[in-house]
Amino acid sequence: MTLTGIYRSRRSGTPDSETSSGGGGTAVMRVIVPLQGVVQGHGGLVLGSVIPCAFFYFLQFYLKRNRTDDPEPEPDPAIQNSASSTNNNSGSSSPSQSELNGLARSLSRVIISPRSSGAHVSVSGRANCILKGGDSPGLRRVEEDSYDESGNPDGIIELGLVQNKLSLDVIKDWVSQTSVGLSSSGIASYEPPDGLMELKMGVTRLMSEATKNAVTFDPTQLVLTSGAASAIEILSFCLADSGNAFLVPTPCSPGFDVDVKWRNGLEIIHVPCRSSDNFNISVTALDRSFSQAKKRGVRIRGVIISNPSNPMGSLLTRENLYALLDFTREKNIHIISNEIFASSVHGDEEEAEFVSIAEIADTEENLDKERVHIVYDLSKDLSFPGLRAGAIYSFNENVLAASRKLTAFSPVSSPSQHLLISAISKPEFIQTYIKTNRQRLQRIYSEFVKGLKGLGIECMRSNGGLFCWADMRGLISSYSEKGEIELWNKFLNIGKINVTPGSCCHCIEPGWFRFCFSNLSDKDVLVVMNRIRKVCKSQD
Amino acid sequence: MRLIVPLRGVIQGRGGLFVGSLIPCCLFYFLQLYLKGRRPPPSDPTELPRTSSRSNLFSRGNSIGRVRVSSRAVPVAKPPDSPYYIGLERVKTDPYDRITNTDGIIQLGLAESTLCFDLLQRWMSENLMESIMQSGDGEFDISSIAMYKPFEGLLELRVAFADFMSRIMGGKVSFDPSKMVITAGGTPAIEVLAFCLADHGNAFLIPTPYYPGFERDIKFRTGVELIPVHCRSSDNFTVTVSALEQAFNQARKRGSKVSGILFSNPSNPVGNILSRETLHDILKFAQEKNIHVIYDEIFAGSVYGEKEFVSMAEIADSGDVDKSRVHIIYALSKDLSIPGFRAGVIYSFHEDVVSAAKKLMRFSSVSVPVQRILISLLSDVRFIEEYMTAHRQRIRDKHVRFVEGLKQLGIPCAESGGGLYCWVDMSSLLTSYSEKGELELFEKLLTVAKINATPGTACFCIEPGWFRCCFTALADEDIPVIMDRIRQLAESIRS
DSSP states (O other): OOHHHHHHHHHHSGGTTTSSOOOOOOOOOOOOOOOOHHHTTTSHHHHHHHHHHHHHHHHHHHHHHHHHOOOOOOOOOHHHHHHHHTTTSOSSSSSHHHHHHHHHHHHHHHHHHHHHSSSSSOOOHHHHHHSOOOOOOOHHHHHSSBBTTBBBTTSSSEEEEOOOOHHHHHHHHHHHHHHHHHHHHHOOOOOOOOOHHHHHHHHHHHHHTTTTTTTHHHOOGGEEEEHHHHHHHHHHHHHOOTTTTTEEEESSSSSHHHITTTTTEEEEEEOOOOOGGGTOOOHHHHHHHHHHHHHOOOEEEEEEESSSSSTTTOOHHHHHHHHHHHHHHHTEEEEEOOOOTTOOOOOTTTTTOOOOHHHHHHHHHHHHHTTTEEEEEEEHHHGGGOOOOOOEEOOOHHHHHHHHHGGSSOOOOOOHHHHHHHHTTTTHHHHHHHEEEEEEEHHHHHHHHHHHHHHOOEEEEOSSSSSEEEETTOOOOSSHHHHHHHHHHHHHHTOOOOOEEGGGGGGGSSSSSEEGGGOOHHHHHHHHHHHHHHHHHHHH | OOOOOOTTTHHSSHHHHHHHHHHHHHHHHHHHHHHHHHSOOOTTTTOOOHHHHHHHHHHHHTTTOOOOOOOHHHHSSSSSHHHHHHHHHHHSSBOOOOTTTTBEEEOOSSSOOOHHHHHHHHHHHHHHHHHHOSSSSSSSTTHHHHHHOOOOOOOOHHHHHHHHHHTTTTSSOEEEEEEEEEEESHHHHHHHHHHHOOOOTTTEEEEOOOOOOOHHHHHHHOOOOEEEEEEHHHHHHHOOHHHHHHHHHHHHHOOOEEEEEEESSSTTTTOOOOHHHHHHHHHHHHHHTOEEEEEEEETOOOOSSSSSSOHHHHHHHHHOGGGGGGEEEEEHHSSSSSSOOEEEEHHHHHHOHHHHHHHHEEEEOOOHHHHHHHHHHHHOOOOOOOOHHHHHHHHHHHHHHHHHHHHHTOOOOOOOOOEEEEEEEEEEGGGSHHHHHHHHHHHHHHHHSSSSSSGGGOOOOOOOOEEEEEEEOTTTTTHHHHHHHHHHHHHHHHH
């Protein structure tokens, strides 16, 4: 039926079927009416279709212009889940999924109510999204009631925040010795926000040091920012447009959600890795996610990886990196390598070799380097996160030019820059620091892992980073995210330790936890083990 | 057997016009949808130079294409086209120096003050390292500065900041540290506020002439538009509510949503100070339209005229107004002349704005050692008093000298009471009374007279011929040099 219909309409439109023409006599006053042409038989199908289409097009156009603003996209359920699930720590030890949903719903109602009251002025939709997410209640609890060996022995021990307290004495010596350099220089006036050349040279030396001088970094390709978070934010702004996405192998750093999504309006597509592969990144999985996203019409602009990986602490091999680079080349996308723990490698000298992606990129053609970008965190690697100094290293001129300007929003202040210069311009300081820090990391890592093993808890083998990735699948009551959060709550309330559950790192297998051991002294390790034992017992 | 054929219905005469139009429309709609699905995301035509698109084609064969940056990064990466930034760049290539480079370009484009560096230098050499290492109970505890601290600033710093702000505003208003978020300078403060108060595509009303940096601060990433509200020299560039009203209505007609008004007080670049009545009127206007007001009070401590400076916080605290729409930006770069410290503050009466800004500070927080320095600097009341008195006095002196010098050349300035600059009427030097004429003069000032002053165009002033000249980085002996250079230029133009 339909077929014949179309056939007929075609026929009626073709000029040679001009048998039914009746209105030829009105040629004096030819008005172009949609459809009339058909009746008259000349070119009517075209005009008759084009004119309504044009009207429709203009209608759409008009509607588009008059639309006041786009409805806010629904916040990603993953972030909400992780945020709200971790929110539910106090009191209720068994938060159910329905509670979580209820929480989200009540929030959105709050947003509507001020608008209806009229008198109250509302904040932007995107600010509302931020208000909902990104809280870490564990950290807040630690702030309120933090452990102190003598002052508050029942307080909560921090194992969630990634910071290094092992080598603070070295840092202290350095800061107490810098007294002169700071005050005499012109720290007060305007200086380039992307960093002084002197500092950049120091940073590139430090980065080379981490690769055992296998790579020389070019200071003109470096842009300093206030911390790695802003480095990732600026990079993802420069590489992708609103609505585009990045592929991120999981488990990944919990911070990516915030850094990539909040202000840039980008998406993250998680590519799950599994414990059966030792959580290694698989290019096949990346490829699958890429094609799936493409089918959904989402444009992927890059891959974000961490090396040494966070939360597993494993190092990527040369082969891994080559495979990744090949993949990004094939798809013509960017790769951001997050190398913020490059100097915090603690494995055996022979076995644990940190390979920067810059080394791989250096063997490639010029054209191809442009897709490689590195994020570095100077202050984290120097056990000085309070200094807020991170860096973007990129081979792409456009990215560098744009990032330099965007650092106006995330600058490193001049006093911080001069303080850093005074440290990293002294090679002996850097060498002592890296050596001491490595030894101490090594020791505390093996202590910690041994302790867990004594409790029957296995960790992933790790060679870098300030944390270990513990397999607690045997301890959770139900093999699900709910079971994991229950255990997390027990750690916080019964064991009084704050850890990072795998779900925050978007791990798809429940029961994995990240312990950041660099917060601890040797004595603390024993305390932590006792507390974990207590939780284990209560679980039985 | 009724077939719905497009167009045939017309012939048959029943409901055909409707169905006959609807069907092509549907088909067209689906065609659009189909095309949209297959189209790669829109790319800026300027993004890829023609040559590289060719190389793109070539390399397809080897499956290597040149990877592109995002289209929103392209305008950011481009060299700036505002004369404000062009001027600043030009000075860097050939800066004036009293001894070594007497033919260099003199900087009048950057609002920074070197007038009280001697005082700062003294304080820094005495206290800087001590303040970093001091942590209350004597013993230097490195983890108090090395480890993560709340991103919105230490409570101690916020208390000190609040004290300092109320001190420089004459003690008439007190600030609440819990409404405060410390930011890494004024630039991130304004960006974060714009992000929190308006969505992409919304707009702020902004009286012109305004600070050229707002274009970058607000437009680069937040996607918020600025709608100029033109002020004229006949009112000494003071904004009127009727002009605001008009701009608001026009914006609404065009379909853009106005989320707020953005002001500088003391204004930048004119340097005039808004009266209490004007502030009240603006707040009333905002209330009527249910929009936000953002006050940039970054020059609050650099007031040197007769006119009293009134902070919006005072107005908000005084009456029965809805305070939650009032947001204030402040920074230490200008009033304390320490731009290198990158310390600013968002002061907001809206709880949600404060908590969202706190979270966003992970991207622009002030480093902890710098916070320590600031705590001891701002709580050193004796030094602050001494500094503020000297700062005001020295600006006043410099202002008198500079304006007097221009007056002798027959060049008038707008009346001003604050800021590190004056707003100079050089329209008598224009060859044509237009934007083009003004830019020509800007170029002549740069290349012939070797002076970088910011032209009104960069500040979106609608009257041509105005220039912003910052005089607080000059030594007294520089002023005759500048006047000489301007005189020579003026003579060559007028002759």
